[in-house]
Amino acid sequence: MVAKYVMLADTTRCIDCKACEVACRAEWDTPLGYSRDWVKQVEYLNDKGMPELQVFPGRCQHCDDPPCVEVCPSGASWKREDGIVLVDDSTCSGCELCVPACPYDARWLNPVTNTISKCTFCQPRIDKGLQPACVQTCVGHALIFGDANDPNSEVSKLLQEKEWQRLVTEEVNIGPNHYYYTAGKAIPADVMPKLKERHLAGKAIENIVNPLGTIGIGGMMAVFLGAGIKKLVDRRKDVSAKESSHEQH
Template identity: 55%
Template sequence: MEVRMGFVIITSRCIDCDACMVACRAENEVPLGNSRNWVKASGVQGQFPKVKETFEPGNCMHCDNPPCVKVCPTGASQKRSDGIVIVDDKKCIGCKYCMTACPYDARFINAVTGKADKCTLCLHRLEQGLKPACVQTCLGKARQAGDLNDPESIVSKLLAAYPSRQLLTKQGTGPNIYYIDEAVPEIPEGK
């Protein structure tokens, strides 16, 4: 079975501490003013005294059918066999077509390089057997990454145990970030 990397994000565990964003910026030398990942607030829900605010972390969806790859005139935007969508800096001309095509607003032009930039699932860390920086530093363990096709991975175990949702599925992109909104009291052991 082919490897298909992706994320599971447990929104009930996110406290909007932004540690994931700080870790990503430091790990990937992202210029100030930009971010490869984010946390969006959903707003306050409920009525006093039972109110809560939930947060939705996000980043590149590493889509099965990435529109950014289709529109790239130089082939700089690529989908790897493991499902990770990358940008080849040597081929990127900074035309911004990929930014326009992405319905998730997951790309930016790196002011230092002049090239498109985005989440790579910390590919350099994965190749060393490490977790992505955002996953490693998440205080609430809201972010999890792994092989969606491996039944022994943390992400597969979470998806088997809890209902999930994806963003903008009607776009036909096949996003590989799954959101679990239900409370997850314990993170399962896994790869």
């Protein structure tokens, strides 16, 4: 049976120690000011009018129906059979069309590689039989990762034992594979996904490249792909120029 990887986050065990963020940064050499995962603090008044604080670990939700894959003009964003959503750096042009398409704000343009970065559930580690870096380092065992299709896995058992919630709304329900346990508390609106334009790429092409509708879909996609290739070539030229300048000095 094909694996179905999911992430569980028990918010009652998270102490916001940031160990997951540090481990992720070290694993992926993430540039300062950016992060593949995060812990969001939400303050609110409970039903008794008393202030409370909830913490929510977050990252790419590896959705069943990811709009980021749908809008990618080069095919760099893709989804594995086991549910993991990835980005092929060798194909990514850095056009950023997928960034606003994500309702969880999980994608960003890496200023070092000029390609899109995001959580991959530490796919290289998973393929070696290891746990994601954030899960391995979580001191409170608030993060649990595994194969939901394996009835003997910890995640399968926990999904049956506790009442888990997902970050979905009536407007945004794209099958996230990230579950949260809050001990029955409602998830604050600040954590919920925001509705984004699923067909941003198509509309951008239609409005910018093809205002009169004279270019076919294939031609429009080729324009975007060509722009991405040009961007990649220009980037390599810039790197070569800097290396040559460095050698001369």
